[in-house]
Amino acid sequence: MLSALSTPLDAVVLLEVDYDQIIKRISGRRSCALCGRVFNIHTAPPGMPPRCDRCDDKPPLLQRRDDEESTVRQRLAVYEQQTGRSPPTMPTKACCEPSTRTAAWTM
């Protein structure tokens, strides 16, 4: 498909992120039903119980069902099953190989 578009594939970026971090970030997402703003209870605590600080009446934030921890774990299991990949082991440095145009960072 890319060659048909005269756009050859020069590089692939593979992000390997620790599953615990994925689960924490996704399951920490909350959103406001009124304004749509998205929060994360781990990185920008909106208070307890979590409420939107943008809306005047400070409505409680909602967690989407597909952001629930059990759902995220199931999605990761399906990813492993469909790709044959295992959870990454976690180096903590950035790397650039084999050219300077190709970079992959691990978190």
Ligand SMILES: [Zn+2]
């Ligand atoms: Zn809001």
